[in-house]
Amino acid sequence: MTDFKRFSGGETFGRYVVESLLGEGGMGEVYRALDTRLGRKIALKVLRKDADLSEDAWAEESSRMLREARAAAALSHAGIVAIYDVGELDGTAFIAMEIAEGEPLRALVGGDAPDARKIQILHDVARALAAAHKAGLVHRDVKPENIVVSAAGTVKVLDFGIARGLDRETDPGARTLEVEPAESLFHGTPAYTAPEQLTGEALDARSDQFGWGVVAHELFEGELPFRADKGPAVLLSSILADEPKPMTRAPEGIRALVQRALAKDPADRFPSMTALADELALLSIEDDPSPEPPSPPNPPGKASSPAARVFALVAGLAALVAFVWFAVRREKPPVVALVSPVASAAAPAGTAITDLPLPTTDKPEALVAYREGVQAVRDASWSTARLAFDRARKADPSLALAHLRYAMVAIDSDDLDPSREAYRVAFLLRSSLGERDHALLDALEPFLQRDPPDLTEMRRRVTELSARYPGDAELVYWRFFPFVHHTPAEVLTLTERCLVLDDRYADCWQTQARALLALGRTEDARRALDRCVEIAPTAGDCMFDRATVEILSGRCVGLEEVARNWIAREPDLGRAHGYLASALYGQGRENAAVRAVVEVATQKLRVSGFQVEALTLDFGFAAGTGDFESALQAGQQTSTVGDIDHGAGPTAKQIFLLLELGRTADAGRIASDFLARQTASLRSSVEGCIVDPDPLFYAVAHRAGLISAEDRAAHRDAWIQRCADQGDAASAWYAAYALPAITPDDAREALAALPRFTVRPEDAPFYRAHYAAALRGKVRFLAGEMDAALPDLVQASNHCAMLMDPVGYLQNQHRIGVARETRGEKDLACAAYRTVLSRWGAAKDSITARDVARRAKALGCEPRRGP
DSSP, X not given: OOOOOOOOTTOEETTEEEEEEEEEETTEEEEEEEETTTTEEEEEEEEOOOTTSOXXXXXXXXXXXXXXXXXXXXXXXXXXXXXXXXXXXXXXXXXXXXXXXXXXXXXXXXXXXXXXXXXXXXXXXXXXXXXXXXXXXXXXXOOGGGEEEOTTOOEEEOOOTTOEEOOOSSOTTSTTSOOBOOOSSOOSOGGGOOHHHHTTOOBOTHHHHHHHHHHXXXXXXXXXXXXXXXXXXXXXXHHHHXXXXXXXXXXXXXXXXXXXXXXXXXXXXXXXXXXHHHHHHTTTTOSSOOSSXXXXXXXTTOOOOHHHHHHHHHTTTTOGGGGGGGSOOOSSOOOOOOOOOOOOSSOOOOBOGGGSOOOOOSOHHHHHHHHHHHHHHHTTOHHHHHHHHHHHHHHOTTOHHHHHHHHHHTTTSSOSHHHHHHHHHHHHTGGGSOHHHHHHHHHHHHHHSSSXXXXXXXXXXXXXXXXXXXXXXXXXXXXXXXXXXXXXXHHHHHHHHHHHHOTTOHHHHHHHHHHHHHTTOHHHHHHHHHHHHHHOTTOHHHHHHHHHHHHXXXXXXXXXXXXXXXXXXXXXXXXXXXXXXXXXXXXXXXXXXXXXXXXXXXXXXXXXXXXXXXHHHHHHHHHHTTOHHHHHHHHHHGGGSSOHHHHHHHHHHHHHHHHHTTOHHHHHHHHHHHHHHHTTSOOOOTTOGGGOOHHHHHHHHHHXXXXXXXXXXXXXXXXXXHHHHTTOTTTHHIIIIITTOOSHHHHHHHXXXXXXXXXXXXXXXXXXXXXXXXXXXXXXXXXXXHHHHHHHHHHXXXXXXXXXXXXXXXXXXXXXXXXXXXXXXXXXHHHHHHHHHHHHXXXXXXXXXXXXXXXXXXXXXXXXXXX
């Protein structure tokens, strides 16, 4: 083994080009470097050889670091620095990881940052550590130097280099967890080390809780909680024997939490980091936290458990379509909510879709295409299946089952008419269908052939059909449709049943991953998605959900990596290029670089027939860079593409942009035109009442003086009743009152109506969490309830889909800035204002940009820097 040599700028290490030294410590150096394969900047950590270590000890140290780094690489959390690569090159162990931009928390220790900001930072650190613990890792070196805070307030926990894994089946913070055996070598920073770690006793995740408590004490008080004035020996003795120093500068509410975290006996600390974070969350939104944490608002008799509060935070990690009408649509229905299965005493023998009887035809090419389509359905490749079934029905126009299956896979395309027409042909040829497929045809009729579609009746028929054929995996899958009104636990139960029947059904693995994400089981979800890709390498929908995790956790760098890997698998897939554009925009890359990717994405989408998706991306880039006229042109084109159902989302986006520009009359005209065209169309409303923009169109038309207040109110009441009839009354408030709210009077009316709907954050469908939070935050902001609005506004901004809804995102940043400003949080307010100005600073027609520019100037914010 050669002695370790420090790298200089320009030197190469494998595929990495070193640029500069970022820092060094006892285990090695960290460099800023360029990953030449993926073209991104990374932090490169290399392990330095200690001359005092024997070769065996050095080999063990390298092996340990690489082993635990690989375990840490599985972590996926917005508050944890992502690890991209680990390995050994020329005898040197290394880790390639995300660069954490910002300054170490050490810079804020004992400073005059607002208490609310400090509490929020500590809350974010606790959540990040909780995520690590759920993945089976204990950090063991929690200290201010390993926590970085960006100018925008983003918190990153660094350096899992000495983390240890836990072999456990339960929450690693719980009392029943498996503990880690003692080690011969001590690791960590003594001042932040738990007593059991100092004495070499078995340790578990609660050791990180002690380190967190030391950091919290030091952040507020400016000094360590134990004696450090007479050298290391006295410090270690104080940690083992002394009570922590009293906290005098921290708010009362935080003191008890820190005191408990610093308990000598792990059993006296919080049962888990999640439990600590839940308690902290009750303080993090208050200007002056009180000793008794306030109870969250709940209806009488509806207690809120920590699990419910956690669910509201993690629920958004489920699907990019959280923004629904503002997102690039999928090639197939977003499978995210299910009907609970009928209990069965014994599991029936499973039948995969590929094992179902084949149709009879004298056209061999039709049968070959049909087989290909069925396999593609099982592989979650619905676009491939649609093309295959189309070939089959053209090769043999009398093949009823090919027409039926085409109708099923085309059910959520840009234009529903081909699906409806294929269904009608299958119905005319139904005498050739077998008993099972004839019943399936009948079950789909309420959705595809009624005006308006009767979703309740369709669900009832599919449930009955599944009960008749309990071993049929495909029928269990179709009970997922129409993806609303059900809890993640119900989703999980039914996907487990589906996978018992067919463990190679990619769609069921994908849907199970979404349920697991909503339940906070991120690593289990990742494994489910990995299994999906393993059994069906062409299953783009599973890659879609891998991207989704990065998008809705705000990890734009991670999204870029997933998108590039997806493009490597499917270079002609426009959707993957669209996600790459979103990742670059979210990272603040130059407009020219983003535009180049957008042009590739839209070209590929159009070639594939996805016109609305292409126009959506065109609209997003233009609106997100202040080119409002180009955005409006893209929005107008959608009215001539696809059916009226799929035009609702783009029309809503166009209306919101016009309102942003103060063009209320134009917005009203477009809304009125849409409503007139809607009367002659079948509206499927498969997305559910929470996102249906129908009440928005009536509200905007009324605001423009095109319909009366009475007509608008009558329509809203009728629409709410329809939602109630569909079992979706609770979420109707979002679309009926929150979405159309523009003025303080609108907001007050919405809040006055709120008790009628029993709306609670945790009750929003888990895949709509960000969208619902944005609407709640907007309403409370307009009503002047800044403190109540801020948590929802922040949650709504924690994503990487800005390019899908730039108008909503930048308006939300403006609201965050104003709310922060009213709380005296100048730095955070300026950061939010700079985000708006970096995108819209030159857009003189923007109402939001003008107000932000005025506020930023009055507040003395640093000048904006455009992308």
